[in-house]
Amino acid sequence: MKIIRLTPDTTGLVDWPTLSTAKKSVVTVGVFDGMHQGHQAVIRRVVELAKRDRALSVVVMFDPRPGLVHAWAKAHDGAEPGSDAVDVEALTSVDERIRIMRGMGVDYVIVTRYTLAFAAKSYRFFLGQMVGKLGMRALVLGQDAAMGAGRAGDVKAIRTLAEGTGVFELDVVDDRGPGYVRVPAVIEPHMPQVHGEPADPLAGLTKDQLRAWSKRNNCRLNRVWSSTNVRWLLSQGRVRDANKVLEHPHAIEGVVVHGEERGRTIGFPTANLGDAISGYLPVDGVYAGWLIDMGPASDAEGADAPDAVGEDSRLAAGSPWRWPAAISIGSKPTFSEKTGLHERVVEAYAIASDWLDLYGHRVRVEFAGYLRPQIRFEGADELVAELNRNVEETKRLTA
Incomplete structure (x- = not known):
């Protein structure tokens, strides 16, 4: 091509x-x-x-x-x-x-x-x-x-x-797919407070309830197969529904940078993505998915990334550069003048046999499902127990 x-x-x-x-x-x-x-x-x-x-x-x-x-x-x-x-x-x-x-x-x-x-x-x-x-x-x-x-x-x-x-x-x-869906005119991220993939809030509503919800949220009709609907689903943590529309896992990419390295002290070292992230960030929360090492970021300088040699093999299922991962997305209080949004941090814990030195590498994070909201823990033991549960859930969803 x-x-x-x-x-x-x-x-x-x-x-x-x-x-x-x-x-x-x-x-x-x-x-x-x-x-x-x-x-x-x-x-x-x-x-x-x-x-x-x-x-x-x-x-x-x-x-x-x-x-x-x-x-x-x-x-x-x-x-x-x-x-x-x-x-x-x-x-x-x-x-x-x-x-x-x-x-x-x-x-x-x-x-x-x-x-x-x-x-x-x-x-x-x-x-x-x-x-x-x-x-x-x-x-x-x-x-x-x-x-x-x-x-x-x-x-x-x-x-x-x-x-x-x-x-x-x-x-x-005919690219309409399964029809139309109601989407709010202004999409505002909402972190589900439940554990596990959130359900469709409109499922089971009567016509009157659906009409009231649509009016309250100033909804418009959009095709199910539309970029607008995918943004809406991801903003609500509904990753699996978004992936069905896409017919492939939603993904973001960025370069791994040094973070606060707190995860390493409790046995969960994470790859922290820098600010320059490509792709739409789902709402804050913890997700199951995959982490793919796309190689040193410097290798892509001056080249067309889509034509990079070996990129497709890295993305392939079962490749040695691909690991199941528990992914955390959270907001910083610092206001970002560049985007007009609060800065958000993406961290991915790769479920691998050894620690991965990915600093300076371009990585791809693919989302398979929503696990839980961001929670404040009382101590390290409580946090470690929850992270272990997240790892087991991730293994199950990415098997």
Whole structure:
């Protein structure tokens, strides 16, 4: 798979490359944050059509998320976020999305920087560029897709354009999944106070109760297969339900740094992730999951991380760089000026036969299930007893 990164000029124009003079292309366009089952259905169709027609399979992916760019501009007098802006709402990094696409057999991923000038172009202009520059002869979209200035290019408008011009075909994928779910308009993390995976709070409610809950929480209807729903589930500690939507374990990545090293004194040394974490942090609590050593962070400098040699083998089930882990997420009282949120600490205790020296290594933390809320213990003995229980639960959930 080839990765191309493009930045529009100040007027919003992109210098799209010529991918091939002999082959046409099948294209899809979007953010694909989370790479959930709906996204996968669209990309599988792109690869399928490309193979059938002996064409190139192409994903045009936007970074940063349009939602971040427009929200930032609204809050900062029309300014755009800089390259150092932290997107705390992004489920997955661009590298993670590319990694999954590579596994699905995509030929090209074109990562295009999303700017306000680029967003102001009409969908007609954008699709004309796709046809003229990328050789697009088929466009694959999900049912709720929309693009271009004011999101005027919905499926209906694009189908009319495709039929009227005859220069490309539109293939619409049913990516709705099992239907719709109510999600609060403002997602606020809530740490469950129960032990074990929390249940769906809406299960078993009557119509009147459901209507009252939706009104109280200012809910909107979202597809079950949606990035918004995954954020909501993770913010409530419902990891297993989120993983069902994703069809893979939700994960974060970061570099291991020195912490207070209190865990080592009681027999539970942890890998502490630094502040630069990619991926959406679930609500505070203790989780079962996995810790994967991706190698020294310096090895990835100057290279495209998704193409790193041996990365897939490290991620594979049963690899020697992968361990079951009890994971703790907790908040610091210190206020972070950079993100506007309280600083949060991620610590993972790998269930391994020997102590692991992972300082300076990039690691991946995958979540399998919620174990318990953060609890204040009276003493070390009480804490150690609880940690031992967490380890046994983790072994069971990751078996």
